Amino acid sequence: MFMQRELALNADEARHCDGMRAHLAAEIAAAGGWLSFEQYMDTVLYAPGLGYYSAGARKFGGGGDFATAPEISSLFGACVALQCAEVLGALSGGSILEIGAGSGRLAVDVMLRLESLGRLPAQYMILEVSADLRERQRRRLQERVPHLLERVCWLDAPAGEPFNGVILANEVLDALPVVRFRWRRAQIEEIGVVLENGQLAAAPRRASRSMIEICDALAAAAGGTWDEGYVSEYCPRLGAWAQSVTGSLNTGAVLWFDYGLPRAQYYFAQRHDGTLLCHFRQRAHGNPFLHPGLQDISAWVDFTSLAEAGAAAGCELAGFTTQTYFLAGLQVDREMRVIAGDDENHFARLANQARQLMLPGEMGERFKAMAWLRGLDLELSGFALQDLRHTL
Numbered sequence: 193m194f195m196q197r198e199l200a201l202n203a204d205e206a207r208h209c210d211g212m213r214a215h216l217a218a219e220i221a222a223a224g225g226w227l228s229f230e231q232y233m234d235t236v237l238y239a240p241g242l243g244y245y246s247a248g249a250r251k252f253g254g255g256g257d258f259a260t261a262p263e264i265s266s267l268f269g270a271c272v273a274l275q276c277a278e279v280l281g282a283l284s285g286g287s288i289l290e291i292g293a294g295s296g297r298l299a300v301d302v303m304l305r306l307e308s309l310g311r312l313p314a315q316y317m318i319l320e321v322s323a324d325l326r327e328r329q330r331r332r333l334q335e336r337v338p339h340l341l342e343r344v345c346w347l348d349a350p351a352g353e354p355f356n357g358v359i360l361a362n363e364v365l366d367a368l369p370v371v372r373f374r375w376r377r378a379q380i381e382e383i384g385v386v387l388e389n390g391q392l393a394a395a396p397r398r399a400s401r402s403m404i405e406i407c408d409a410l411a412a413a414a415g416g417t418w419d420e421g422y423v424s425e426y427c428p429r430l431g432a433w434a435q436s437v438t439g440s441l442n443t444g445a446v447l448w449f450d451y452g453l454p455r456a457q458y459y460f461a462q463r464h465d466g467t468l469l470c471h472f473r474q475r476a477h478g479n480p481f482l483h484p485g486l487q488d489i490s491a492w493v494d495f496t497s498l499a500e501a502g503a504a505a506g507c508e509l510a511g512f513t514t515q516t517y518f519l520a521g522l523q524v525d526r527e528m529r530v531i532a533g534d535d536e537n538h539f540a541r542l543a544n545q546a547r548q549l550m551l552p553g554e555m556g557e558r559f560k561a562m563a564w565l566r567g568l569d570l571e572l573s574g575f576a577l578q579d580l581r582h583t584l
């Protein structure tokens with residue numbers, strides 16, 4: 193549990209939260225008193241000027257709410273760069289599009305390693321919803337790789353000019369808004385959001401026919417029915433979104449990294465309370481109503497759904513593995529030596545970071561990597577050591 197002082201907001205933060213609560217109250221009223229959780233998550237993450245990703249919260253890295261793999265270690269970006277280099281090599285050049293580039297750290301690490309390999313992309317494009325993060329990315333790139341800035345551009349919409357190369361997305365899919373549902377023998381409920389005595393609260397109501405059909409299919413995929421009161425999530429926009437952001441790739445690879453599971457494991461009867469995950473000041477918890485607009489809300493990714501989106505987009509599913517095996521396949525141990533050189537202290541620090549990225553109890557198993565290929569036949573080293581495609 194949080195200590196009270198860890199929860200305390202300063203005056204600006206409190207004002208921001210009040211603004212978001214007023215906005216939500218109006219939205220709930222306009223929706224007839226009950227807002228779907230999907231719409232709630234959309235608002236608290238993306239409402240212009242107020243949402244977690246649209247407004248100026250620090251979000252990740254030091255002083256932020258959570259740490260992603262590129263924020264933990266440059267080893268992640270170095271290995272991703274090696275995977276990109278294989279693809280760019282096979283294409284004799286090309287560009288990279290990163291979706292949701294966060295603080296810009298992955299972009300810096302990938303470009304520096306590709307530069308050292310003589311495999312810089314013609315362009316490094318970034319598709320980013322947050323104006324605040326775009327600015328942070330620009331500043332970091334300006335500071336760290338000023339000589340490469342001319343290759344970087346920001347896209348305003350997914351459907352840019354067609355290009356050959358690589359699309360990357362780390363921890364973006366988990367931010368797509370989800371529907372929450374509850375399984376009851378008598379009826380399946382969709383959990384929405386209401387105001388109760390002026391406070392945001394969860395409220396179930398009978399699910400629509402289409403949601404009931406979806407739940408029946410998810411339960412069947414997980415091997416039967418769930419216990420009374422089983423709660424989980426479903427991301428209705430994942431397929432269409434993944435197809436739209438990868439639509440401009442002519443020939444090349446798409447690399448997805450995120451926490452998640454194949455459908456049959458995601459909807460295990462034992463995972464009784466779903467996968468919703470909230471982050472506030474480096475604390476993970478399950479309360480989506482804490483400080484709306486100031487905390488991150490995410491849900492695990494159904495990788496079977498993502499694989500289906502790839503097939504619908506005309507891509508070949510080229511690999512699915514854990515983060516551990518992805519990094520090992522790209523010889524992360526060798527990258528430690530490349531980055532640290534003869535500095536043994538630096539090497540020891542990198543070894544600790546590698547543990548965080550790779551140990552099963554840390555990020556190693558929870559995080560997965562998936563590759564799609566379009567118009568290209570290529571063995572990808574990051575997916576050569578372990579093939580989990582049969583689990584999808």
Ligand SMILES: C[S@@+](CC[C@H](N)C(=O)[O-])C[C@H]1O[C@@H](n2cnc3c(N)ncnc32)[C@H](O)[C@@H]1O
Nearest residue numbers: 245260292293294319320321322362363364367
């Ligand atoms: C959890 S952060 C991950 C940041 C970065 N990839 C990393 O690993 O550190 C999610 C990122 O995706 C961006 N984002 C969220 N939804 C998006 C969307 N629909 N399209 C593009 N970017 C999005 C956020 O603004 C943020 O930069």
